[in-house]
Amino acid sequence: MSDSGTYLYAVASESVPVGAPGVAGTPVRTITRGGLVAYVSTVPLAEFGEEPLRHSLEDLDWLAETARAHHGVVDEVSRVPVAPVRLVTVYADDDQVAELLDRRGEEFLEVLSHVAGRREWGVKAYARQTPDPAESPMTGGDPGKPGTSYLRRRRESLRGREQARRLALARAEQIHATLSSEAVASCRHRAQDPHLSGREERMLLNGAYLVDEGRDEEFAALVGSLGGDGVDLRLTGPWAPYSFTVLEAG
Amino acid sequence: MRRDVLSDDRLPAKRVALVDLLDRLLAGGVVVTGDLVLTIADVDLVRISLRALIASVDDSFGGPYDT
Numbered sequence: 001m002s003d004s005g006t007y008l009y010a011v012a013s014e015s016v017p018v019g020a021p022g023v024a025g026t027p028v029r030t031i032t033r034g035g036l037v038a039y040v041s042t043v044p045l046a047e048f049g050e051e052p053l054r055h056s057l058e059d060l061d062w063l064a065e066t067a068r069a070h071h072g073v074v075d076e077v078s079r080v081p082v083a084p085v086r087l088v089t090v091y092a093d094d095d096q097v098a099e100l101l102d103r104r105g106e107e108f109l110e111v112l113s114h115v116a117g118r119r120e121w122g123v124k125a126y127a128r129q130t131p132d133p134a135e136s137p138m139t140g141g142d143p144g145k146p147g148t149s150y151l152r153r154r155r156e157s158l159r160g161r162e163q164a165r166r167l168a169l170a171r172a173e174q175i176h177a178t179l180s181s182e183a184v185a186s187c188r189h190r191a192q193d194p195h196l197s198g199r200e201e202r203m204l205l206n207g208a209y210l211v212d213e214g215r216d217e218e219f220a221a222l223v224g225s226l227g228g229d230g231v232d233l234r235l236t237g238p239w240a241p242y243s244f245t246v247l248e249a250g
Numbered sequence: 251m252r253r254d255v256l257s258d259d260r261l262p263a264k265r266v267a268l269v270d271l272l273d274r275l276l277a278g279g280v281v282v283t284g285d286l287v288l289t290i291a292d293v294d295l296v297r298i299s300l301r302a303l304i305a306s307v308d309d310s311f312g313g314p315y316d317t
């Protein structure tokens with residue numbers, strides 16, 4: 001039983017030099033097979049074996065470092081059409097990776113031709129915080145019955161908030177539909193938890209859009225035109241086409 | 251090579267927000283199964299542990315999460 005494994009980052013149909021170090025500081029190399037190039041590195045199973053990974057994946061620093069290293073490699077390879085592989089995919093040895101390229105070659109080529117000349121953009125929409133009228137100092141109402149008017153204001157406020165929530169969600173749907181119509185493909189990721197996003201505002205949309213390279217600026221301009229009116233939009237990218245290479249290769 | 255002229259979040263690879271990266275690295279990409287030693291099959295498990303972890307290390311969270 002070997003004490004090292006082969007960590008797979010991405011598959012492309014061209015070979016490009018990768019200067020970035022791989023996960024755990026390991027050098028990145030390639031395995032070429034029938035027109036496909038796999039980007040890999042040799043990792044110690046003491047760190048990337050099943051049991052150690054169970055613990056490491058719950059270590060935020062380890063996860064951050066590994067995710068960034070993985071992304072660093074994919075990002076360099078993304079100078080050419082690339083199919084990134086999901087984080088932490090470890091094979092027993094190089095032969096298994098070569099075999100994967102043999103067995104699933106056609107599917108990889110299909111995915112690569114779908115993303116060629118296109119880039120992924122992320123668009124996040126946040127509902128801007130509005131002050132809660134029930135929290136503001138009393139104005140109007142019946143001065144003789146402060147309790148009653150408080151309750152009334154409270155009820156109105158709840159109704160108002162529910163309505164605002166529904167409007168905001170409908171708006172997000174509309175934004176996603178508009179952006180999707182300008183993209184070759186689109187998908188929605190789960191809204192980020194405010195703890196993870198570091199923003200207090202509620203996330204209404206966490207979308208990903210595959211856009212032809214020549215249309216980047218039009219797409220960005222469209223994003224710019226859709227914000228405002230209680231909704232903040234944030235554009236991220238360009239990304240390697242992570243969200244559009246979801247391929248279940250058995 | 252890159253034309254990072256368009257977005258507010260445009261950042262070099264090292265400063266990309268971890269949370270945006272994890273959305274893609276844990277939910278996207280090619281998933282291969284078979285003879286391999288390991289792959290993250292259950293994304294939800296990772297997310298749940300992440301959330302629990304964040305709740306417990308709330309103070310240090312500015313670190314890895316560039317926002």
